[in-house]
Amino acid sequence: MGKGFFINKTVGIVGIVLAAGAIATIIALSVVYSQEKSKNNENEVKPTGAVTTPVPTTEPSNEPWDQWRLPQTLSPQTYNVTLWPRLQPDATGLYIFRGLSSVVFRCVEKTNLILIHSNKLNMTLQPTLTALGSKPAPIIESIVMHTKTQYMAIHLKDELTAGESYELYTEFVGELADDLGGFYRSEYYENGVKKVVATTQMQATDARKAFPCFDEPAMKAVFHITLYHDPATVALSNDKVNITVDDTFVTRTTFAPTEVMSTYLLAFIVSDFGFIEQNIDKLQIRIFARQEAINAGQGEYALSVTGTILKFFEDYYNVPYPLPKSDQIALPDFNAGAMENWGLITYRETALLYDEEISSNGNKERIVTIIAHELAHQWFGNLVTIRWWNDLWLNEGFASYVEYLGADKAEPTWNIKDLIVLNDVHRVFAIDALASSHPLSSKEEEIQRPEQISEVFDTISYSKGASVLRMLSDFLTETVFTQGLQNAFVYSQPIWYVAINNAVQSVQDIMDRWVLQMGFPVVTINTETGQITQEHFLLDPETKPDRPSEFNYEWFVPISWTKKEAAQPLYWLLQKTNQVDQMKISGDEWVLANINVTGYYRVNYDNENWERLLNVLQTSRQSIPVINRAQIIDDAFNLAKAGIIETTLALRTTLFLASETEYMPWESALDNLDYFYLMFDRTEVYGPMQTYVGNKVEGLFDYFTRLTNWENLPPGHTDQYNQVNALRVACSTGLEACTTLVKTWFEQWMENPNVNPIKANLRSAVYCSAIAAGGEKEWNFAWEMFEKATVASEKDKLRAAMACATEPWLLNRYLKYTLDSNKIRKQDATSTIISIASNVVGQPLAWDFVRANWEYIFKQYGGGSFSFSNLINGITKRFSTEFELQQLIQFRDDNAHIGFGSGTLAIQQSIERTTANIKWVKKNQETVLEWFINPL
Template sequence: MGKGFYISKTVGVVGIVLGAGALVTIIALSVVYSQEKSKNNENEVKPTDAVTSAPTTAPSNEPWDQWRLPQTLSPQTYNVTLWPRLEPDPTGLYIFTGMSSVVFRCVEKTNLILIHSNKLNMTKQPTLMALGSKPAPIIESIVMHTKTQYMAIHLKDELTAGESYELYTEFVGELADDLGGFYRSEYNENGVKKVVATTQMQATDARKAFPCFDEPAMKAVFHITLYHDPATVALSNGVVIVDSTLVTRTTFAATEVMSTYLLAFIVSDFGFIEQNIDKLQIRIFARQEAINAGQGEYALIVTGPILKFFERYYNVSYPLPKSDQIALPDFNAGAMENWGLITYRETALLYDKEISSNGNKERIVTVIAHELAHQWFGNLVTLRWWNDLWLNEGFASYVEYLGAAEAEPDWNVKDLIVLNDVHRVFAIDALASSHPLSSKEEEIQKPEQISEVFDTISYSKGASVLRMLSDFLTEAVFTQGLQVKTLPSCAVDRNNNSLPKTVQEIMDRWVLQMGFPVVTIDTTTGQITQEHFLLDPETKPDRPSEFNYEWFVPISWTKNETTQPLYWLLNKNGELTWVLANINVTGYYRVNYDNDNWQRLLNVLQASRQSIPVINRAQLIDDAFNLAKAGIIETTLALRTTLFLNSETEYMPWEAALDNLDYFYLMFDRTEVYGHMQKYVGRQVKDLFDYFTRLTNWQDVPQGHTDQYNQINALRVACSTGNEDCKTLITNWFKQWMDNPNVNPIKANLRSTVYCSAIAAGGEEEWNFAWEQFQNATIASEKDKLRAAMACATEPWLLNRYLKYTLDPEKIRKQDATSTIINIASNVVGQPLAWDFVRANWEYIFKQYGGGSFSFSNLINGVTKRFSTQFELQQLIQFKDDNAHIGFGSGSLAIQQSIERTNANIKWIEKNQKAVLDWFKNPS
């Protein structure tokens, strides 16, 4: 039954009824749902009289009060028929109706069927049929448990172990705009409002679309049928096998055995482009206007090469007959790897060569590579439970760079993992409130706990640690291990230096304990030591570690510019002129040195920086600043690592410096340090600005991928530090555009910087112009640039008005509301306004924008990242206490992290403000 089309007697009869009288049947269900909905003050679907709700009682040890399904039943196949309405009913409600049957095998005898169902109204008593020789037990009662999201079906007698049964349900649900489960997305095209019915099941929202065993290990085969308007097209994981034209009914081929969270079904009037590669159908779907404008062509061009690369990488053919990718106007995540029907935000799939920037292009190719990597690692082979999500997302976050490099070999994109992932996650993993890559199953139970693990640790630390593993094993051995489904258990030390360790022995310490080490190298004694790196050394992790926070650390290093063999952490002796460790930052650790070696490295940076690889120039800056934040070295030593930048033209060192100096801006842009810091940074960036003036005259695009990024840095930093030539450029460009709104003279790469700088320097007229352009823009990446730039305004009343817009989905889409608030909070003028706004509207924000969404923790971190006073700390603690009854969902850990970060900021400023002020007055 794995690949063939299966239909039971029950569903067969129902299919005939639907074919003949679909309109009467489903309109009747619509009326039932609308009546139930109008009675519901909490906007949740109520059950029919045939199904009762569980009373609110204290948790018990009963199975329906547990968050995990019992292992008594195992699903085999589903037949799901759904009809989404793309027009509201007379009450203004959008709904979908459906029927579903699931065939399951009884593993252990039981008189209880527990199946997930959330916000679905059963319109008919569920029925149970036996598929073996014995009759099915009679259903005694059905109870809905809304807290744990179960439908509990109590049976008069027990199911027989080894026998198969079929459970049939009919239901109706709301096609809401909540971005989860089966939901609706809206957009305007040529003045006409359009509605899309689409899905986002990960992690626990398949149960909002139909009753199902909604756990990743509960794999089954799915048969999907969609009813829809003849003017629309239906898509799902499988290829279309039947497409009739009554109310149109589209039936899809059976899926492979798969998890519920990978299901997708969509009804829209989108257009598409396609190509076939070795009989594989590849299609890109989007709004017809976007397809007509050619915005899907880049995605179509790179998809084929990336798929072929991963076939070679895994040594497994792509397991499906088609690969559909679709760009949605409303989508909460960046993209979702649904098997054979990958869904994206428009900004992650659509590219316009005239308007989209180099950064937009890189995002598209890396996100596509990430999701295509999942078609094997995640979909074909799936995690058993969400506590090991890092294997899924960390792996895809690593190999996305490999796939992108295949599609764009001239970009040198693999190096950027250091900036985008390694340095990024260090900031979180250096907190005592961090968590291990792999948690215990019992720690990840509730839906909001599951959402919480979709964080930087799972994605970026997972990628960083796997990259380290691949490096010390060698990429060939790592890839071979994937292909044979196991990594070598023999010693992996390539230097035979008396530390033979298995992969498991080494990796357990990186996976099962949180954090990472700082490796200190004393070149005067030859001693190497390691210590758990904490941003605030006075804090202690809540989690005990059986490994006592010690790691097996692979040391790659140079001695007098000569690369040495890989070295596992141990003592060494010798005369060293200078030492540089962690070459190309392949290891997931920071490095500290004795003062003499730091001075030698600083001298090399000043005199002959090319002696140090570009990635390691960035590493020295990032390590030094973070070691200083932790109080391990002097802050002035870290600042001295930026002295050589006045002659540096490479992107990675500049980006590392600017990322770290941003922390100084956050801490000091309300103090006297700010003016002196601005002067210093302005002097350092002047030569870079002049370099790009000579190279491009600001009219040409640099040839190199990262040179394009550094051109943006030069313009942004020069303008923000008051460079008059830069300000003149930006003012003139924006004025030209305002004078002729139909012709934008600003180069695509430079638009984000120009828009922000011009709006910051302007007032209401500039802001309103940007708002008008935002409303009229038809390209998602352009809308994103304008939306972010409007947060750069310096008039408080403009920012307050903008904050209010985030509560109105007609103005700011729900998918963009939290990131807009974060953008406003990043503005020194907007930060207190955003903080007040979030506190005043927390209950609404929490309910509307996703206490369970993956990115919800970003909001809490974003509005509090500037906190550095006792008063702000007390406000944060009060906010936590005041809203405990509402909750924080997937942002719960972010609250604790923000408190910890604020405490560290307070201590750091008290210790460092005077020294920093003195240094910026006289840098040397």
């Protein structure tokens, strides 16, 4: 017997919290949806007349310029930055920008050293230092550029005076490269004419590529931005235009000073884009994109939801939107999904542009959720900001949670908030169940170098952060959670405050266990004895976590549960095990825990309760909420993967799908069966497995045939997704009625390329199935349509579908295309390789390709690129043999001198996952084969 505590969620928690006057203050912070840095250009721009500065070749030392963090001796106050990007190449073929910048800073502690970030910039004049107080500025003795730590070190003859302010002035030139980081260029063609855009992506450490700056999130300042540009173009930045001065050859646009903000949130763009706008309560809202896209109405949907979402967040935070305008711009080349620059949010075209005729329901959802994510950051991240990147999860996890709330406000009929379970909770479980996972919050000293910073922009920060905050909101109630959040803006600092009385512990005590240690528990309920236990869930129980935990991998677990449809009071499991007599059952009763998957944990039961749940699924599945039908499947498959329950028990959770028509259970099942395909699609298991899945999906295919005749949209948002699942899986398992449909539609399109008869929602599935069933003719037609497509979402569908080809030579040719940015944009290269690797025919080809070209890929696409971890995980997820494991280890060792950048942790995770796969296949292959032959 041990400690435990029951409490009615609504009455108990709210009553205790509010009666005690406690504030559940959440967290004040921020950071951003994406980031992706490139180290594409190792060659620096060397303009004639540039001041040359020596680069040290000494080994690292304890000197401040060899440290990755700035000393706290100086504090920036204001910047004046003037930039002139050239949108035509110079005589050497380079695109460059010229700039001048002055930063006013205060000396906090006396020092004879100015350290300021500068990366790939060449000073064209000697920097100058001016004193703004009564004492003269010290003389500059020397200037040294430290390329490794990306500092310009200015050594002074005498010390700066503490409390005094100074101004540092620099003139410089940099390359407007196509590396997708810092101040870079994006290219596209319109009516056969090449167009160039000068744009930015500063997060996390690339503002220093645009101008010398104190490039850390806590070193906020006010920025005065001026851009010189061609009169035929428009300049944008974070704030509104203050003044524009034209002459014959150049326009000078000066912007109003920004709010006090971090360098990573800066943005400035020069383009000839078009825009649409509306004004809501004196707030100017604009959507910018290629003129062709604007003329086609592709920005209308984004414009229609932005005002609604902004108003929602004003109410949610209880803080007015702090800027006079909200610009959003779709860029042809952008490595991230979107970036929340204050007042000027940048997006991939697929994340902002929507075409009513061509874009799918999924495209529409992606747009509204990403817009909500980025608008959430305009307060949480931009107004209140994290001090350092080790707490990135607070920024990204929070935005990843509330994006569902904002999207739900814009599209209230979609029931979109439920999808966080599939999109985030189940997704991150797979990573957080590895011994090589990491906590949400790391120590500052663990996150220092730019590539380490890039590495924390991962699924843990986004999806686990969202999942844990959703759990917190649920057990506190959304009202109390929001109240605490609003107080974060009042106090402008991170606070966890006592929110529940001593019987349950404080919010601090509860959340520390979810934030400061990696992983999550599996809660096991024995309904015969009433015993309830928690254990750290690991996919391979024989592994040990890479890091110790001060909490010994125990959590304070909020358990919501029912007993045969009767909701029970919330139960807190506060230790390893406890006796809970209320959870004993008899007769036809059954227990179901973690209702609607609001808790971040998995659930296991005694065999008798599992059997009762399986029976309920078969006989009266509506007794179990839709989300929990998905949960039962996902928990069972992963418990089986870890060897906690039998694999056949997990497979039996799919038997009821023959009569299931809801999206979430089907999607959960397909996600988990995908692992079986990855492990067995090169073995004798594949045939019987295809037969089983085909039999189950036939009923779903027939359901949508009757409901829609494949000509109409189903009524519900998730019903439309399930219609796609029905078609995709029916075709992939060889259902004749499906393959006939797909071939007919694709052939009709090939006969008349100007009229696509395939419904927008179904295109991804149809394109893939038709190309897989076809050959060179179908592939070449898809490539031709890809090159002609003017809607980004359509290009994405075709690009992914071409990876479905089954002829190796076509896939090898396609892999080579990824190294040619004229064929496949750099932003899409890694995702294209991953798509090819997802194809059983393409996987070994992609693996060989990446190994052969790793050095080139690493240098061209940036060691700090967020997509590197996705690339490594994507090309190795099918690995399940000792030979593949040794190849993976060899790949790691052979390329250690090159490095893996933000993919470093992914290499270790892939080795761990492959080792677990080998054990699992060896143990389960024969049993799985027998079960698929005779499913019971």
